[in-house]
Amino acid sequence: RPAIEGPVKGIFILLDGEYYVERMEAPALVAQLQISNVMPPIAVIYVSHVDGQTRRIESFCNVDFARFVSEQLAPWSKDQCDQSNVNTRTFLGGLSLTGLAAAHAALVRPGAFSGVLCQWASFWWSDSRLIDDVQNGDHRQQQFRITCGLQETEEYFEHGPDLIQRSSQRAANRAM
Secondary structure: OOOOOOOOOEEEEEEOHHHHHHHOOHHHHHHHHHHOOOOOOEEEEEEOOOOHHHHHHHHOOOHHHHHHHHHHHHHHHHHHOOOOOOOOEEEEEEEOHHHHHHHHHHHHOOOOOOEEEEEOOOOOHHHHHHHHHHHOOOOOOOOEEEEOOOOOOOOOEEOOOOOEEOOOHHHHHHHO
């Protein structure tokens, strides 16, 4: 629930919830922003993955995960916030791998989300396949906010034997 009283103006679903809650202390930051009227009264749902392997499976442009997020998680979130109103705006966000997953979900399920936040998303995945898909498609209706740190410039980084990042996070996020 929002930190201030009144009707909820929207719902923000953040994937990698454990990072937002434990490392970034997002709930306290969101409350502070809402109390100071910098952020409207929105409900934030923090969604964590079962484990690292599941996170990888779900985050790499997985159509089944995109369907789950749009058809089950988003409606469930509205129900939890007593916002069954179809017009309630729902936003999706994530960081790194889940930033990629959030972007993919919004692109393959158009109209499911009012906007997407991607924080240093792994758009480099599969030789920038999602970037190529966007450049070859019509996705003008979807709103994105993409952020990436200035020092995310490392290229050719191995995240494991089967996962090589050929371009930097910064370059891939700019290209997206």
